[in-house]
Structure formats: structure tokens, C-alpha cells
Amino acid sequence: MDKDFFVRQIDAHAGMLYRVAWSILRHDDDCKDALQETALKAWQRRSALRDERYFRTWIVRILINTCYDTQRKRRRTISMEEIPEPACPPPDPTLALALEALPEKLRLPLTLCYSEGMSYAEIARALHLPQATVRGRIHRAKEQLRKELDAE
Amino acid sequence: MKRKMDELNLRDAFRPMPEGCRDALMDAARSVREEDKMKRTAFRTVLIIALILAATMAAAVASSRIFGWTDFFGGSYGTKVPRAAQEIMQHTEKQGSKTLGGIIFTPHELYADKNIVMAAVEARLPEGEKGLVCGDDPFGIIGANQDNGKAVAEKLGVDPMITWVEAAKQLNVPLYSAEALLEVPFEYYGSEMMSDPMFNEDGSLTYFSVQPLNGKASGERFDCQLYLRVARINLENVDESPSESDYMDISIPLAAPIEKNVTYKVKEDYVSYGMKLDSVYGELTPAGLYLYADFTAQGDMTVEQYYEKGQVMPMWFDENGQPYPFGMNESYIMDTEEWPTLHTMGMISVDSIPDTLVMALEDDNPGSGEPAPRITLTK
Numbered sequence: 001m002d003k004d005f006f007v008r009q010i011d012a013h014a015g016m017l018y019r020v021a022w023s024i025l026r027h028d029d030d031c032k033d034a035l036q037e038t039a040l041k042a043w044q045r046r047s048a049l050r051d052e053r054y055f056r057t058w059i060v061r062i063l064i065n066t067c068y069d070t071q072r073k074r075r076r077t078i079s080m081e082e083i084p085e086p087a088c089p090p091p092d093p094t095l096a097l098a099l100e101a102l103p104e105k106l107r108l109p110l111t112l113c114y115s116e117g118m119s120y121a122e123i124a125r126a127l128h129l130p131q132a133t134v135r136g137r138i139h140r141a142k143e144q145l146r147k148e149l150d151a152e
Numbered sequence: 153m154k155r156k157m158d159e160l161n162l163r164d165a166f167r168p169m170p171e172g173c174r175d176a177l178m179d180a181a182r183s184v185r186e187e188d189k190m191k192r193t194a195f196r197t198v199l200i201i202a203l204i205l206a207a208t209m210a211a212a213v214a215s216s217r218i219f220g221w222t223d224f225f226g227g228s229y230g231t232k233v234p235r236a237a238q239e240i241m242q243h244t245e246k247q248g249s250k251t252l253g254g255i256i257f258t259p260h261e262l263y264a265d266k267n268i269v270m271a272a273v274e275a276r277l278p279e280g281e282k283g284l285v286c287g288d289d290p291f292g293i294i295g296a297n298q299d300n301g302k303a304v305a306e307k308l309g310v311d312p313m314i315t316w317v318e319a320a321k322q323l324n325v326p327l328y329s330a331e332a333l334l335e336v337p338f339e340y341y342g343s344e345m346m347s348d349p350m351f352n353e354d355g356s357l358t359y360f361s362v363q364p365l366n367g368k369a370s371g372e373r374f375d376c377q378l379y380l381r382v383a384r385i386n387l388e389n390v391d392e393s394p395s396e397s398d399y400m401d402i403s404i405p406l407a408a409p410i411e412k413n414v415t416y417k418v419k420e421d422y423v424s425y426g427m428k429l430d431s432v433y434g435e436l437t438p439a440g441l442y443l444y445a446d447f448t449a450q451g452d453m454t455v456e457q458y459y460e461k462g463q464v465m466p467m468w469f470d471e472n473g474q475p476y477p478f479g480m481n482e483s484y485i486m487d488t489e490e491w492p493t494l495h496t497m498g499m500i501s502v503d504s505i506p507d508t509l510v511m512a513l514e515d516d517n518p519g520s521g522e523p524a525p526r527i528t529l530t531k
Binding site: 043058096 | 160165168180181182
């Protein structure tokens with residue numbers, strides 16, 4: 001993988017990487033740190049990407065691990081008051097709130113599938129889960145999201 | 153007003169990427185240099201959220217013994233370590249030790265075949281150093297590790313219902329959080345890793361991790377890494393405890409199958425949950441017997457409809473109808489890529505290949521789903 005390819009891929013996937021980071025960290029400063037670190041780690045470890053077709057899955061895995069590291073470094077508990085209100089609201093604030101209400105283990109596969117269009121197999125690889133588990137979690141996430149939206 | 157799920161655009165739940173985030177990402181990407189050295193070893197991912205098996209562990213603490221795999225699996229689902237695997241683990245080649253953040257890590261029972269790699273790693277303080285070594289959760293309740301946790305609490309003279317942090321405060325000793333997780337090359341990754349610690353009576357910790365592989369590993373040895381992480385917990389301000397991490401290369405002889413392609417005859421039609429059994433074959437490894445069963449969906453059942461039926465998977469019984477213990481590779485595969493064909497793979501813990509097997513395709517969740525018929529299969 002040369003630098004041009006790497007930069008182009010990062011650029012093409014920037015939005016997705018941000019949404020994945022936000023799904024876990026929900027704090028822009030943390031997202032910024034995690035994204036920066038992910039790009040540097042990925043380049044350093046580029047020899048592990050044997051097939052460039054898997055760039056997206058590969059970079060998402062690095063990002064997720066980095067986000068969890070970031071989470072650990074952060075204070076263990078953050079009260080809701082400490083999470084700054086985003087400057088620009090999402091296009092569908094009701095949906096955003098419903099999605100926020102899901103536990104992360106459901107929110108992340110749902111986001112990867114329905115926001116990012118990843119296949120179950122890709123999500124399984126990215127999250128280190130069996131495909132059957134991914135299917136189950138997405139199924140449960142949809143049900144729970146429906147309940148959250150109905151309750152709105 | 154109720155909203156229709158199929159009209160939702162999940163991306164609308166996210167605001168656009170802030171410029172600051174985009175700039176930070178792109179600046180980092182553009183800052184890399186072609187001549188930057190790659191890490192010598194391939195990147196291996198770490199499963200940070202490991203599947204916790206604590207609830208299933210029930211090993212007794214023996215005097216100054218360092219726990220190994222037979223202890224770990226002893227109380228877990230009744231899973232046992234087959235004799236051949238025990239033999240291999242007990243003769244694990246020395247891999248050396250690595251010191252990180254004041255903790256010495258020593259792999260002591262390792263096993264690998266093409267479907268699974270397992271590492272039991274001892275983590276201890278240097279001789280004479282005082283302190284507690286807990287696993288990855290210093291805020292976990294000591295007694296939550298069932299008998300093992302309770303025995304440790306008793307030895308420390310603390311209430312088993314307090315956390316490691318509270319115990320360290322009470323005893324006025326430093327607390328270290330340590331873990332040692334397997335990382336395998338991307339191309340061999342199978343599925344979710346399981347990991348958990350056990351606490352040895354001498355104050356050290358054995359960290360266990362089991363990583364299922366995808367069956368593609370070959371050759372004499374399997375090379376992978378241990379991701380080591382240590383944090384000395386700041387007992388005054390427990391929120392801020394930076395951790396140190398590093399990798400340790402390990403090389404494990406790759407165990408060959410003992411017996412391959414053992415076919416079980418399917419003499420009669422078997423249909424359960426709308427799936428017809430086509431074939432069953434097994435492969436005996438030192439770690440246990442892998443059983444591969446293929447099914448075909450009946451009618452026009454879709455894969456989604458199949459999954460909606462629950463966690464439907466083949467369960468294996470002996471000729472007397474007693475369930476076989478799960479194998480050490482507790483993950484199972486349900487491959488629907490070639491739907492309407494369903495390929496499954498699961499493992500049972502046996503030392504040799506049974507002549508007769510009984511199979512039921514049924515919902516894994518106890519008490520749920522329809523009662524499943526059973527079929528007897530012979531070699």
C-alpha cells in the first residue's frame with residue numbers, strides 16, 4: 001500500500017470513521033484523538049493488510065480498538081452534563097436520540113450495517129464476532145430501536 | 153405517530169463530520185511517510201470486550217499451584233480438556249517472559265491447531281514486591297469469580313463482595329490490572345475470543361484466552377502474539393490510571409488432526425426447524441472432535457426466517473441420549489453463505505471418535521422453540 005492509496009482511502013472513509021467513533025465515544029474531542037491515532041497506527045501496521053479490498057474492514061477494526069483504548073483512558077464515568085451538546089444537530093434528532101438509547105453492543109453493529117452498508121461478514125470481522133451473533137444483535141437492535149421510536 | 157422502520161435512514165442520526173475531526177484525521181494521514189518503518193510483525197487485533205466466562209468457573213484453589221486449562225474448563229459447562237491436549241499443554245515449550253509495567257508475564261500452557269489457539273499466561277509481581285494483581289477489571293467484585301474469587305478473598309482476609317480497588321485500599325498495597333490476550337494474524341481469525349483470569353493462591357494471576365481460527369493455518373507452527381497490558385491503579389484517583397501495553401511474540405507447534413473425514417451415515421430423512429440434514433462428518437483433534445453437519449432449507453424459507461426461529465444449531469448426544477460436553481472451542485459456526493445450504497461446525501469434548509452419535513437440530517436457548525426430533529448416526 002503506498003501513501004497515495006492510503007490517503008485516498010482515508011479520505012473516502014472519513015465520514016464512516018467519524019460515525020463509528022462517535023457511536024462509541026460520543027465526544028468530539030475523543031473522536032478527534034481516536035481518528036488521528038487510527039490513521040497513524042494503520043500506516044504503521046500496513047503490512048498486515050494483505051488484500052487492499054479489505055481496507056474498510058481493516059481500518060474499522062483498528063478504529064474500534066483505538067476507541068476502546070481512548071475510552072479506558074477517559075474518566076470511567078461521564079455524567080450526561082459533561083457531554084457537550086453538538087454544535088450542529090443531526091438531520092433526524094429523534095432517530096439520533098433513539099439510537100443513543102441503545103447499548104453500544106447493539107448500536108455499533110446496527111450503525112455499521114444500516115448506516116455504512118457493511119455486510120454481516122464484514123461486521124463480524126470488524127467486531128470480532130461470529131456472523132450469527134452479528135445477525136442476532138442487529139435483529140435485537142432493530143427491535144429495540146423500534147420500541148424507542150414508538151415511545152417518542 | 154409511529155414511524156416505519158423501513159423508511160428510516162440511519163445516517164440521519166449522525167450530524168456531518170465536524171471540520172476539526174476531518175482535519176485531524178486527514179492531517180494525520182497526510183503526515184505519514186513512505187519511508188516510515190512498518191511494524192516488523194503483522195498487526196493483530198485485540199478483542200477488548202472479551203467474552204466473560206467468570207460465571208462458569210468453579211475451580212478450587214490448590215496450594216501454590218498455578219492454574220492451567222484443566223482448572224479453567226473444570227467447572228465450565230462440564231467441558232473437559234481431552235487427554236491428548238493436556239499432554240501437549242503440559243509440555244509447552246518455554247517462550248520466555250516479558251516484564252511490563254512491573255509485572256512479569258510468562259506463557260505456561262499453550263495449544264494451537266488449525267481451528268483454535270489457546271494461551272494461559274501467568275502474570276506476577278517480582279519476588280518480594282507487594283501488591284495485588286487483578287484481571288482487566290479492577291472495579292470487579294473479587295467474589296464474582298465464584299469459588300476462585302471467594303478463595304482469594306478469604307486468603308487476603310477481605311470481604312468477597314468488595315472490589316479489587318477497595319481490597320487494595322484496605323490492605324494498603326498497590327493494585328495492578330493485567331491482561332494477556334491472544335492476537336492472531338488477520339488471515340487466520342475465526343471468531344470471537346474468550347478470555348478470563350483466574351487468581352492463583354500465591355498472588356499471581358493466570359490469564360486465559362481462547363481464539364478460534366478459521367481452519368486455514370497450516371505447517372509446523374503457529375506464530376502469533378500476546379497483547380500485554382498493565383495499569384497500576386491510582387487508588388487515590390482511580391479514574392486516571394494510564395496503562396502500558398506491549399506485544400510478545402509466541403510460536404506454538406501446530407497440532408495435527410488425529411483422524412480426518414470420519415463420515416457418519418444419514419440413513420433416514422431428518423427435518424427439524426424446516427432444515428433437512430444432508431451429511432455429517434467429524435475430525436478428531438487433540439482438543440476434541442469437530443463435527444460438521446450440512447443441512448438444506450426446505451420450501452422457500454429464507455435465511456432471515458431461519459434466524460428468526462432462534463439460535464437453532466445441532467446438539468450432540470451419546471447413544472444413551474446424554475449430551476456431550478462442549479469442546480474447548482466453544483464457538484460454533486453457522487455458515488449461510490451458500491443458502492439454502494447451511495454448513496455448521498461445532499466441537500464436543502471426547503478422546504476418541506464415537507461409533508454412534510445422536511443429533512438434534514434445536515434451539516440452543518433452553519425452554520424455547522419447538523421440541524426437536526433426534527436422529528441416530530453411525531460411522
